[in-house]
Structure formats: C-alpha cells, structure tokens
Amino acid sequence: MKSIIVGCGGHGRVVLDILRAAEIHEVVGFLDSNADMSGRRIDGLEVLGDLSALGRVRHDLEVEGAIIAIGDNGVRRHYADICERTGLKLVNAIHPSANVAANAIIGRNVVIAAGALVCAHCQIGDSVILNTGSIVDHETMIGTATHVCPGARLAGRVSVESGAFVGIGATVIQSVRIGCDAIIGAGAVVTDNVAPLTTMVGVPAREIKRTCDDEWSTWLVPESLRRTAPVS
Ligand SMILES: CC(C)(COP(=O)(O)OP(=O)(O)OC[C@H]1O[C@@H](n2cnc3c(N)ncnc32)[C@H](O)[C@@H]1OP(=O)(O)O)[C@@H](O)C(=O)NCCC(=O)NCCS
Known part of the structure; x- marks a missing residue:
C-alpha cells in the first residue's frame, strides 16, 4: 500500500528504516508540521509538505496509508485522528x-x-x-x-x-x-x-x-x- 510518514525527525527516520526493512508498504514521502522542511529529502525520501497537504498527497499520489512518527504521545494521537478523518488507513x-x-x-x-x-x-x-x-x-x-x-x-x-x-x-x-x-x-x-x-x-x-x-x-x-x- 502506498503510504506516507507524518514526522521527519529522529523517530520518523527510525520508522522509515523499519518500513523499508519490512517491505510491506511503499513509502512515498514524509509530511511534517514544520513547513520549512518541505522539499527537503530525509534519507532519500522527500518531505511533501505540512499536514495541510494531506488531501493533495492522498489524491495526486494515490496514497492510501499513513503512520504517525511523532514522539509526543498526545500529538501522535491527534495527528492519527486527522489522518483517519482524511480517509487514510493507519498502518x-x-x-x-x-x-x-x-x-x-x-x-x-x-x-x-x-x-x-x-x-x-x-x-x-x-x-x-x-x-x-x-x-x-x-x-x-x-x-x-x-x-x-x-x-x-x-x-x-x-x-x-x-x-x-x-x-x-x-x-x-x-x-x-x-x-x-x-x-x-x-x-x-x-x-x-x-x-x-x-x-x-x-x-x-x-x-x-x-x-x-x-x-x-x-x-x-x-x-x-x-x-x-x-x-x-
Ligand atoms: C523522569 C524525567 C522525565 C524527569 O524529568 P524532569 O521532570 O525534567 O525532572 P528533573 O530533571 O527536574 O529531575 C527532578 C529530580 O529527579 C531526578 N531524576 C530525574 N530523572 C531521573 C532518573 N531517570 N533517574 C533517577 N533520578 C532522576 C533528578 O536528579 C532530580 O533530583 P533532585 O531533585 O534530587 O535534584 C527524565 O529525567 C527522564 O528520565 N526522562 C526519560 C528520558 C528517556 O527515556 N528518553 C528516551 C527517549 S526514546
């Protein structure tokens, strides 16, 4: 399933490494709340925008799945809710x-x-x-x-x-x-x-x-x- 990772910090890199090792989902990019990160590449994967890009990314890149790679427990839960409301499946x-x-x-x-x-x-x-x-x-x-x-x-x-x-x-x-x-x-x-x-x-x-x-x-x-x- 085509998926994105929300959060491109240290934990985001760990999650990317896990997903690459597991070879179950095709990771197409990161999203990150820090708009300054947009367009940068982290471990070879592009930061596609902030959370406002969720709908566009889902539609244009045919993304179906998301995983939230944010260390803060409350923020991780909140972003998971947002992704689900956008119609993405949490992986x-x-x-x-x-x-x-x-x-x-x-x-x-x-x-x-x-x-x-x-x-x-x-x-x-x-x-x-x-x-x-x-x-x-x-x-x-x-x-x-x-x-x-x-x-x-x-x-x-x-x-x-x-x-x-x-x-x-x-x-x-x-x-x-x-x-x-x-x-x-x-x-x-x-x-x-x-x-x-x-x-x-x-x-x-x-x-x-x-x-x-x-x-x-x-x-x-x-x-x-x-x-x-x-x-x-
Ligand atoms: C427990 C913790 C959250 C406390 O942070 P804090 O609320 O900012 O507390 P403080 O740093 O002000 O420390 C308060 C007191 O507890 C002691 N203390 C803090 N963490 C301690 C620990 N892990 N073990 C023993 N004593 C500890 C401090 O020495 C201080 O003692 P004092 O009042 O006698 O001087 C933090 O120290 C900690 O252990 N975090 C976990 C980090 C971690 O696991 N990271 C991995 C991320 S993947």
Missing part, C-alpha cells in the same frame, strides 16, 4: 527482527522497533511505540498512544494506560498498573502501581511529581476489566 511499522506472539493483539499506527519482544496474549493499543529492544511480557496491556522506550522491560500482566511514557531502560515488575499520562524515568524500577499523571524515578521508583488532583487521578481501566487478555 503499522513492525521491524522484521521484532518478535510478536501470534496471539498478541496489535492496534493501528503502532511502531514495534528492531529487537522488541511482545509475548503471548499481550494487547497493544493504537498509536503505541514499542521502541528498540523493549520487552512486553505475557498478558500485558498497553493503552492508546503510549511509548515504551528502548530497552524498557515490562513483566507479565502489567497495564500501561493511555498516554503513559516508560523511559529508556526502565523495568516494571509483574501485575503493576501505570496510570494514564504517567512518566517513568530512565532506568527506574517500578514495584508498585503508579497513579495517573505522576512522574516516578529511581530504584525502587519514587514519586517526584504529580500533576493532577483527585478529580483526575482515576484509573481508565476498572480493576474488574484489567486482566481480561484473551486465553486460548
């Missing part, structure tokens, strides 16, 4: 060296980078990045527009709610839940649940910031629904 970039269990459920606009492992019965939501060498162990649920950074390791039955960020090299022990928009610092070891909108660092992880009051600090997924990964 995934899964590196051939990634190992994804046959019974894992994978959403749309998902990036699974080189060497990443997704084990049995995991559920991976839309617009998720499982970055280079990350490990997502059995029955773990990863919510919409989250980012699991390079080398991060999530044990079995972890829940990561939407918008959360798990920093490079972080470790999360089994059955822990990480609330929406929480931030886990690089190298942290998370041993207990993390409230939404909270930043945790260190070993064992301790809270350094909480940007919500009680009204916002609710779990998105009720406890009763949390461990419903399909079983065979």
Whole structure:
C-alpha cells in the first residue's frame, strides 16, 4: 500500500528504516508540521509538505496509508485522528527482527522497533511505540498512544494506560498498573502501581511529581476489566 510518514525527525527516520526493512508498504514521502522542511529529502525520501497537504498527497499520489512518527504521545494521537478523518488507513511499522506472539493483539499506527519482544496474549493499543529492544511480557496491556522506550522491560500482566511514557531502560515488575499520562524515568524500577499523571524515578521508583488532583487521578481501566487478555 502506498503510504506516507507524518514526522521527519529522529523517530520518523527510525520508522522509515523499519518500513523499508519490512517491505510491506511503499513509502512515498514524509509530511511534517514544520513547513520549512518541505522539499527537503530525509534519507532519500522527500518531505511533501505540512499536514495541510494531506488531501493533495492522498489524491495526486494515490496514497492510501499513513503512520504517525511523532514522539509526543498526545500529538501522535491527534495527528492519527486527522489522518483517519482524511480517509487514510493507519498502518503499522513492525521491524522484521521484532518478535510478536501470534496471539498478541496489535492496534493501528503502532511502531514495534528492531529487537522488541511482545509475548503471548499481550494487547497493544493504537498509536503505541514499542521502541528498540523493549520487552512486553505475557498478558500485558498497553493503552492508546503510549511509548515504551528502548530497552524498557515490562513483566507479565502489567497495564500501561493511555498516554503513559516508560523511559529508556526502565523495568516494571509483574501485575503493576501505570496510570494514564504517567512518566517513568530512565532506568527506574517500578514495584508498585503508579497513579495517573505522576512522574516516578529511581530504584525502587519514587514519586517526584504529580500533576493532577483527585478529580483526575482515576484509573481508565476498572480493576474488574484489567486482566481480561484473551486465553486460548
Ligand atoms: C523522569 C524525567 C522525565 C524527569 O524529568 P524532569 O521532570 O525534567 O525532572 P528533573 O530533571 O527536574 O529531575 C527532578 C529530580 O529527579 C531526578 N531524576 C530525574 N530523572 C531521573 C532518573 N531517570 N533517574 C533517577 N533520578 C532522576 C533528578 O536528579 C532530580 O533530583 P533532585 O531533585 O534530587 O535534584 C527524565 O529525567 C527522564 O528520565 N526522562 C526519560 C528520558 C528517556 O527515556 N528518553 C528516551 C527517549 S526514546
């Protein structure tokens, strides 16, 4: 399928490399919100314009697919909505060296980078990045527009709610839940649940910031629904 990559920064280059390695989609160009990038070539691929060019690119180049290669979780989710409203299909970039269990459920606009492992019965939501060498162990649920950074390791039955960020090299022990928009610092070891909108660092992880009051600090997924990964 003819596809475009939205975002031509560092993550965009990674996604281009994955799509070229996977040889599933024909990548025809980048779009980028920075209009100054228009006309430049990144790793041999032209930046065709900013997001206002979506309709033209879709029509003139017969593009059918798009993937959003933006590191910011909220912006990635927002641009995915825009692309879908334009009629584009959101495609995934899964590196051939990634190992994804046959019974894992994978959403749309998902990036699974080189060497990443997704084990049995995991559920991976839309617009998720499982970055280079990350490990997502059995029955773990990863919510919409989250980012699991390079080398991060999530044990079995972890829940990561939407918008959360798990920093490079972080470790999360089994059955822990990480609330929406929480931030886990690089190298942290998370041993207990993390409230939404909270930043945790260190070993064992301790809270350094909480940007919500009680009204916002609710779990998105009720406890009763949390461990419903399909079983065979
Ligand atoms: C957790 C993080 C987001 C905090 O950033 P921040 O909110 O700007 O926090 P600050 O830099 O002001 O640090 C606040 C305190 O936490 C400590 N701290 C920050 N990050 C830490 C980490 N990863 N591990 C241990 N301590 C950390 C700081 O030393 C500081 O301690 P102090 O108050 O005793 O001086 C950031 O440091 C981090 O780890 N980001 C992840 C980066 C990453 O994974 N990148 C990969 C991208 S693919």
